Amino acid sequence: MSPPTNSDMPETLTIRNAIDVTGNKQQRVNLTTGNGLISRLEIVSDSTADSPGDTSVADDTLTIDGSGLYLCPGFIDSYARLRDPGFEKKGTIASEVRAAACNGITTVLCSPDTDPVIDESATVELINRKARDSGGARVLPIAALTRSLEGELLSELATLKAAGCIAASNADHALVDLQVIRRCMEYARTFDIVLIFHPADRWLTANGVAHEGATAARIGLPMIPVAAETVALAMLIELAWQTGARVHFSRITSRRGVDMIRQARAGGLRITADTSINHLVYDDTMLSSFDSQFRSVAPFRDSDDRRALREGIVDGTIDSICTDHAPHERDAKLAPFPSAEPGISGFDTLLGLLLKLVSEADIPMTTLIKALTANPARVFDLKQGHLQEGAPADLILFDTEASHTVETMKFLSAGQNSPLNGQELKGRIVHTIINGCLA
Amino acid sequence: MSSDPLQYNAEGKLRHFLSLDTLQRDTLINILDTAENFTSVNDKAIKKAPLLRGKTVANIFFENSTRTRTTFELAAKRLSADVLNVNLVTSSTTKGESLLDTLRNLEAMQCDMFIVRHGDSGAAHFIASHVADHISVINGGDGQHSHPTQGMLDMFTIRRCKGSFDNLVVVIIGDILHSRVARSDIAALRILGTREIRVAAPRTLLPADVESLGVSVFHRVEDALDGADVVIGLRLQNERMQGATIPSSDEFYYTYGLTPERLRIAKPDAIVMHPGPTNRGVEIEAGVADGQQSVILHQVTYGIAVRMAVMAITMSNTTDATNRQTESGDAAATVGNQTGNP
Numbered sequence: 001m002s003p004p005t006n007s008d009m010p011e012t013l014t015i016r017n018a019i020d021v022t023g024n025k026q027q028r029v030n031l032t033t034g035n036g037l038i039s040r041l042e043i044v045s046d047s048t049a050d051s052p053g054d055t056s057v058a059d060d061t062l063t064i065d066g067s068g069l070y071l072c073p074g075f076i077d078s079y080a081r082l083r084d085p086g087f088e089k090k091g092t093i094a095s096e097v098r099a100a101a102c103n104g105i106t107t108v109l110c111s112p113d114t115d116p117v118i119d120e121s122a123t124v125e126l127i128n129r130k131a132r133d134s135g136g137a138r139v140l141p142i143a144a145l146t147r148s149l150e151g152e153l154l155s156e157l158a159t160l161k162a163a164g165c166i167a168a169s170n171a172d173h174a175l176v177d178l179q180v181i182r183r184c185m186e187y188a189r190t191f192d193i194v195l196i197f198h199p200a201d202r203w204l205t206a207n208g209v210a211h212e213g214a215t216a217a218r219i220g221l222p223m224i225p226v227a228a229e230t231v232a233l234a235m236l237i238e239l240a241w242q243t244g245a246r247v248h249f250s251r252i253t254s255r256r257g258v259d260m261i262r263q264a265r266a267g268g269l270r271i272t273a274d275t276s277i278n279h280l281v282y283d284d285t286m287l288s289s290f291d292s293q294f295r296s297v298a299p300f301r302d303s304d305d306r307r308a309l310r311e312g313i314v315d316g317t318i319d320s321i322c323t324d325h326a327p328h329e330r331d332a333k334l335a336p337f338p339s340a341e342p343g344i345s346g347f348d349t350l351l352g353l354l355l356k357l358v359s360e361a362d363i364p365m366t367t368l369i370k371a372l373t374a375n376p377a378r379v380f381d382l383k384q385g386h387l388q389e390g391a392p393a394d395l396i397l398f399d400t401e402a403s404h405t406v407e408t409m410k411f412l413s414a415g416q417n418s419p420l421n422g423q424e425l426k427g428r429i430v431h432t433i434i435n436g437c438l439a
Numbered sequence: 440m441s442s443d444p445l446q447y448n449a450e451g452k453l454r455h456f457l458s459l460d461t462l463q464r465d466t467l468i469n470i471l472d473t474a475e476n477f478t479s480v481n482d483k484a485i486k487k488a489p490l491l492r493g494k495t496v497a498n499i500f501f502e503n504s505t506r507t508r509t510t511f512e513l514a515a516k517r518l519s520a521d522v523l524n525v526n527l528v529t530s531s532t533t534k535g536e537s538l539l540d541t542l543r544n545l546e547a548m549q550c551d552m553f554i555v556r557h558g559d560s561g562a563a564h565f566i567a568s569h570v571a572d573h574i575s576v577i578n579g580g581d582g583q584h585s586h587p588t589q590g591m592l593d594m595f596t597i598r599r600c601k602g603s604f605d606n607l608v609v610v611i612i613g614d615i616l617h618s619r620v621a622r623s624d625i626a627a628l629r630i631l632g633t634r635e636i637r638v639a640a641p642r643t644l645l646p647a648d649v650e651s652l653g654v655s656v657f658h659r660v661e662d663a664l665d666g667a668d669v670v671i672g673l674r675l676q677n678e679r680m681q682g683a684t685i686p687s688s689d690e691f692y693y694t695y696g697l698t699p700e701r702l703r704i705a706k707p708d709a710i711v712m713h714p715g716p717t718n719r720g721v722e723i724e725a726g727v728a729d730g731q732q733s734v735i736l737h738q739v740t741y742g743i744a745v746r747m748a749v750m751a752i753t754m755s756n757t758t759d760a761t762n763r764q765t766e767s768g769d770a771a772a773t774v775g776n777q778t779g780n781p
Contacts, residue, residue: 212646212647213647213648214647214648214651216646216647217646217647217648217649217651217652218460218622218651218652219458219460219560219561219584219585219622220560220582220583220584220585220619220622221560221561221582221583221584222560222583223646223647225647289445289564290560290561290564290565292561292565334539334569335538335559335565336538336557336559336560336561336562336564336565336581336582337559337560337561337565338559338560338561338582339559
């Protein structure tokens with residue numbers, strides 16, 4: 001699973017004078033890595049800030065001047081589609097893990113809806129080998145919760161966990177048989193496996209493609225009511241009570257959904273949740289011009305729902321932010337809105353949208369960084385995601401001021417499907433370090 | 440909402456006709472006035488105006504339609520255009536890839552205007568944003584979104600019968616949720632300043648937030664009809680029973696059907712409209728559909744003039760529009776004078 005240590009790379013690496021954005025107070029730090037870990041982390045006092053000429057470093061140490069750059073652990077993306085195996089015309093593991101790494105994402109939880117689906121350890125091994133050979137972000141496959149994602153038979157979850165799966169999920173395929181869901185939860189609990197559910201009732205979703213609200217009412221798009229999410233949530237929360245399973249809700253979209261999760265947690269239930277970066281930025285008014293780039297499996301709801309998601313990030317009800325990365329070939333979006341394939345290519349614009357949330361939604365940068373590092377690490381028991389001595393040296397250095405015009409043609413992801421083409425975004429990943437090596 | 444860069448060109452003139460809700464009032468009035476002039480063409484022995492002479496209009500229908508397609512065809516022919524009917528209902532052309540391929544092929548055949556009907560909401564927008572600059576796209580109905588020429592012929596019918604809109608109470612009865620005609624009518628009525636737009640339907644046939652469209656909602660059709668000047672019935676599709684939106688056509692008729700008794704609740708001079716084809720005994724009684732207050736067949740007739748107007752106006756605003764208008768007759772001069780938007 002770990003990327004190879006490039007033999008050309010020095011064994012230690014030093015970052016000097018970067019701004020640590022993980023704590024409540026931003027401060028300048030020097031950081032040194034060794035053996036893939038953070039070996040030393042020290043706060044730079046004002047008196048030493050401008051004199052980085054420390055001569056004690058060894059010859060094989062690469063030193064990076066971090067002046068003016070922000071430092072934090074590499075992002076952990078709790079839900080992304082890599083499309084490989086099976087849908088290589090949309091993206092390959094090679095293309096997507098390189099894109100992830102260059103955009104600051106050092107760990108990717110990849111969805112099991114590949115072809116074949118991730119329901120056998122051979123598929124896990126295939127993905128792990130491809131990821132290793134690609135040398136980008138580390139890939140943590142999510143196991144298919146049921147065989148072929150069909151919602152009837154349990155996958156070999158213990159075997160899949162041993163092969164390296166980090167969690168299990170039925171991806172975007174709704175589970176409808178409550179007995180099957182209950183058994184999934186009980187079985188997963190036996191082996192302490194986190195289950196990821198995207199709550200969406202199949203019947204209430206039906207052929208809907210847009211949030212049931214004023215925009216869809218006006219332009220006549222088939223609608224998905226909020227109840228599609230909350231009915232499924234209520235059902236899953238009750239079964240989580242019943243079984244004691246570790247349940248992570250992925251891509252929450254609505255205010256009522258956030259409220260239900262907040263309430264269940266207040267009652268002591270061990271559940272966690274994420275939403276996507278897209279849901280924090282967009283609302284349903286974006287659909288007015290029928291731009292198929294805004295078609296998403298989890299619909300963008302109204303501005304009040306979006307506000308609730310932002311509040312959920314700030315108060316911790318929503319633990320993490322995923323990209324919901326869904327690369328597509330060009331033709332997949334060349335269709336009228338309801339017939340276009342859903343999903344947005346999210347890797348290449350993650351940082352830009354995070355900084356947009358800092359400036360436009362007034363969410364503290366530290367909070368957003370946590371939702372992409374320490375929080376998903378806690379949810380999925382990862383050692384990554386922390387800026388402290390002894391933690392894995394998965395790190396990023398970024399610039400928050402550099403402004404650029406998004407050109408989807410230049411995306412590193414094979415998926416150029418983004419509604420942001422031509423828009424101005426701020427921020428640039430300057431360095432990504434994975435396992436102590438520059439990516 | 441005030442600017443719509445897809446439907447209006449850089450000079451603010453209408454070049455595609457896709458949906459009504461983002462159009463300006465002057466544009467709608469211009470269409471109605473132009474259509475008024477074309478009705479005289481239609482009344483002549485030789486029903487031809489040369490505005491689209493040498494142009495090729497392609498009727499591209501991905502959904503079945505007899506009335507809309509034939510009135511578009513008549514409208515195009517009365518403007519002296521060549522008409523190509525492309526029926527794609529039976530083919531498997533629903534994927535975007537082949538949809539675009541189809542369009543490219545028609546472009547290569549030097550078509551100048553596409554009339555498109557498609558089952559996906561937004562299909563006409565999609566096509567308009569991908570066609571060559573010299574082509575005008577007219578929406579002949581897309582999914583549940585819009586049927587703007589039907590909306591305009593309804594407005595034309597109302598204006599002919601009632602004069603102006605500002606004192607009118609208009610009631611739309613039936614399946615608002617799935618109806619592109621209802622959305623187009625509501626948008627046009629709102630833009631034209633109608634005093635009150637009412638919808639009457641069970642909750643299962645109304646979209647969420649329907650009030651945000653600027654209508655008042657009634658669940659009892661009798662209440663909705665009280666004081667109405669215009670009553671518009673909508674076709675109830677049979678497949679609605681499968682979706683559990685209503686129990687049966689009999690129950691719909693019992694609760695919302697437009698009967699002579701209910702029509703008496705409306706103003707005595709109220710007109711009855713329907714986009715057709717009617718389901719007699721489901722949403723409307725035969726005696727009402729054929730009665731004195733019915734203007735359903737007038738709608739069909741006016742549909743030709745309105746579609747001629749829309750075609751003539753958009754065609755004169757495409758990038759290669761020449762001074763063709765100046766060489767033609769009286770109706771042409773009218774179009775030439777009125778195509779400008781402020």
